Amino acid sequence: MIKGNKKKETTTTLFLYLLGFLLLWEWLRPVDELTDTGNVYIFLGFLLLCLVISFTKVQMLLGALLKVVYILYFIHRYYFEGSFFQLSWFSQFWDDLILNISYSFQMEWNALTFEFRSLLFFILLWLMAYLIHYWLIIRRQMFIFFFMTLVYITVLDTFTPYEADGAIVRTVVVGFAVMGMLTFHRLVEREAIVKGVSSKGKWGLPLLLMIGASVALGFGGPKAEPIWPDPVPYLTSYSEDSGGGAGGQRVGYGTDDTSLGGPFIGDDTVVYETEVDQRHYWRVETKDIYTGKGWEVSSFDDPVPFTQNDVFPISSFNQEGLEVKELTANVSSVRSYPHIIYPLGLKSVSTENVSYSFRVNEGLEKVYTLEADRTAPLEEYTVSYDIPRYSVTAMKATKSLEEAGLSPEFIYQYTQLPETLPQRVKDLALEITGEQETWFDKARAVERYFGQNGFTYDQIDVAVPGADEDYVDQFLFETLRGYCDNYSTSMVVLLRSVGIPSRWVKGYTEGEYQGPTVSGKRGYTITNNNAHSWVEVYFPEVGWVPFEPTQGFSSNVQLNFDSTTENSTEVETPETEEQPEVERPEEAPEEAASTESSFSWKELWSKMEAGFVKHWKRGLITLSVMGLVAYIAYKLRLKWLPYVLVLIFRFRKKDDDFQRAYLALLKQLDRYGIKRKEHQTLRDYAEYVDYFFSSKDMGTLTSLYERYVYKGTLEEGSWDRTRELWENLIKKTIA
Structure with missing residues (x-):
């Protein structure tokens, strides 16, 4: 019986490590897409190695030695020549390390070499892997890292070309699953609840339904337009001219x-x-x-x-x-x-x-x-x-x-x-x-x-x-x-x-x-x-x-660097000469900590835990109904979503609203099943839509949209003149 419990504990711990690894993976995905960093899988493999060492409880010195050998091997592979076991390359690497440390103290960040940057990235991943182990196994709390991951990917989605729609869904699903499992373990340890299939089912089933309902509502619900303007132009408008001076x-x-x-x-x-x-x-x-x-x-x-x-x-x-x-x-x-x-x-x-x-x-x-x-x-x-x-x-x-x-x-x-x-x-x-x-x-x-x-x-x-x-x-x-x-x-x-x-x-x-x-x-x-x-x-x-x-x-x-095996891309995100560095205010960790401690999150969370345990049946019914409603709404979205879109844009008068309306039309046509092929131009796609609906409305709207894209403005009254054409197309997508 004891062996069975240990086996179950090991399986649960392994599953927690797996979910933690998936959260860490979301931090590396944008690096591969937004930068020209080559061989990101090397860093992903290092994360996996760190978590495996923590899970198997390898002796600390031996685990550290394995990680150091991994780091040195791949730094040698991509930045140095000769055999890994020759000391000549390590001597060169050591000199480079000392030089870069001196640059760091002098705050000459641009002078840091690629070898040193890679080393710093490995060390950062090492620390993140340890924090995952600490939060999962020791503290049994994961909200801070889950929240930081959400902030990270949403900021990248706003200010970079990284499309974070899938990343946000994955993070929410994994994060809620981890926090739900950790909460269950804390309750078991605090209330001395006997672990078993019944207790896990009472906790796990509502958790799964809640996650499923949240995802379904997120996919099926209408998305409101942003109420704030794009922050990027606002922020960049305050950057000063690079250089300058009298007589220059x-x-x-x-x-x-x-x-x-x-x-x-x-x-x-x-x-x-x-x-x-x-x-x-x-x-x-x-x-x-x-x-x-x-x-x-x-x-x-x-x-x-x-x-x-x-x-x-x-x-x-x-x-x-x-x-x-x-x-x-x-x-x-x-x-x-x-x-x-x-x-x-x-x-x-x-x-x-x-x-x-x-x-x-x-x-x-x-x-x-x-x-x-x-x-x-x-x-x-x-x-x-x-x-x-x-x-x-x-x-x-x-x-x-x-x-x-x-x-x-x-x-x-x-x-x-x-x-x-x-x-x-x-x-x-x-x-x-x-x-x-x-x-x-x-x-x-x-x-x-x-x-x-x-x-x-x-x-x-x-x-x-x-x-x-x-x-x-x-x-x-x-x-x-x-x-x-x-x-x-x-x-x-x-x-x-x-x-x-x-x-x-x-x-x-x-x-x-x-x-x-x-x-x-x-x-x-x-x-x-x-x-x-x-x-x-x-x-x-x-x-x-x-x-x-x-x-x-x-x-x-x-x-x-190796024409017979792999391509190694050595690049660096450019810091263009014309853009001055923008000073960012330093964070005040002490003040933030005091603010967090002054708010009764712990008391609120305890009440929520007690409420879930006491009224889990009512919560299960509520979540089931919500999930069913969300599922039905999602399945029938082609019947009601066009009316919502028409209602949203009917009271918009500005010509600039035409761009948002056109993009909403493209998404609705995609939902309807009229897919735009890869590399297909807007004009070709418009011809296909007009052929499908036996109209000329899409071609007219697309021509106006292209003029807006290239000129940045529209003639006064353009949106009022084309609103009816847009509504006709939207209504034709009602299934």
Whole structure:
């Protein structure tokens, strides 16, 4: 009998750990979707290992040793070379650890390396796993963590592209189940109730019905429109301009780069709006001649013309040794620029206006837009491009210019340096790369150099080189302070000093996220503040590869460290240079604790527990009736929900309400069974709806909605004129 009870206790504890693991999983799901972090399953496996060690009650020192070995093994696997059992890599890791700890004390967060960031994330997960064990087994209370999980996913749902509908449902179901089981255990321990099938059934059945009824009501009930405005524009409106100062130049794209340096004034003027599948940098042009003061172009050959949907005349990759994924992006130009922005790996450009064509300057790699053979701005266009995964094995195959097999003209163009370049710049380049053998390792060493040697990102206190000073030399040895132009130019010069072909690229970062678009892509707004410059290095086996030396930025380049097994993406969420850090008020834990203790939650919860135990039959009947009503309402929602929608929007007069009404119509059509196919445009979907209902109403509404999306406003009275069409379609979905 005792063995049977122990077996039941073990099964219950295992189930609690499983539910705790599911709650922790909800914290990791957004990391995989919102960031470019690779191999999230490694962190998920670490969480599982921690909970298994706690469940099996492994001796503390042995459990800690297993966790440390797990962490070190995977850090070695993705950031270091050679055998795991060699001490050389650990010595390097230890030095890196000490360096990052010093950065932490100096609050230089942008200088932290990826190895250290991964270590911190492992430690965080270790602590979270222990807290789950503490709350589940020792305290028998889980509300705080359940509440924190809900807040976490709802905040992400509000401010990021993460869709948390399913996450909220899963969290509510798991959280209520855990809290119900823990409450039962506390009651058993406090009231000395005999555990058995009867007592568990009396508690468990109402719990299951309550959870089921809550989920059913949540799915079936009508959803009211938000009563508060979108908080994101309100919050961002208070951010200050990045940089600025009297006499400073205004930030943004410019064509003259012959004299770099000096402060700039922030400018949040919108220049582009984009719809993309994943964030990336936008190129405008490249330059290859460093003068000691800035950049020029070696040649202005006749531009190469090409038409819409033609293959882009300039290839950036060696397709034979590269894994690529083809994507498309939509660009709306707010400013009248006679050129386009495009990602590295451009394949073609298209637009609805057939009179437009393009030409590209091979020296600049700048794409101009033409209408009737004359340069003219293009408002909207679509670019098709390849996103590559660069094989580190392939890039490490090149160790010298002699074995690279490049033409003398190419080598001269992309390793050019002025004769006036100070010798100490070349000596520094040799010092940084002296222990590295391959071009890739040397490029990485230079890229990391700026984050480990006291350099400071600054937009204001930035020097301008004198008549006898070199721009790069001044930054590397005197000021150690600057913004993207300083970092990117210095990296190109250092690489060229050791014979590695590289070039300077300018354009824009991905911009500021605005939310998901109607097309299912992610919407971004690019302002003048997003103007940026970075580096591209040439590797014969793969082509041009972007590098990002500027502190606080990441070009989102995907690196495959093991071409035969897994892809490891090394990226970092960019902290764009144009956005100043917003100071957040520090929390006051003592005050919060006193507030919580002053409120009689404990007494209230005790009364609720006693009420449930005493009146569980009445509660069961009530929940059963509620569940049945919710189930019937959910099943019959197509009969009553259209009337509710019509009633909600009938008294709305503003033209801006049309957007909400149209989106509500799309959801209702989906419920009715008229599904919109993946990648299907709104116009094609509208044609299908009109064909289904034998009308033209959906096409009219969709045309008006597209004008609203692209222009941001509607003509006065548009909603009043189309309300009847909208109501007709809504009523046709009544089943």
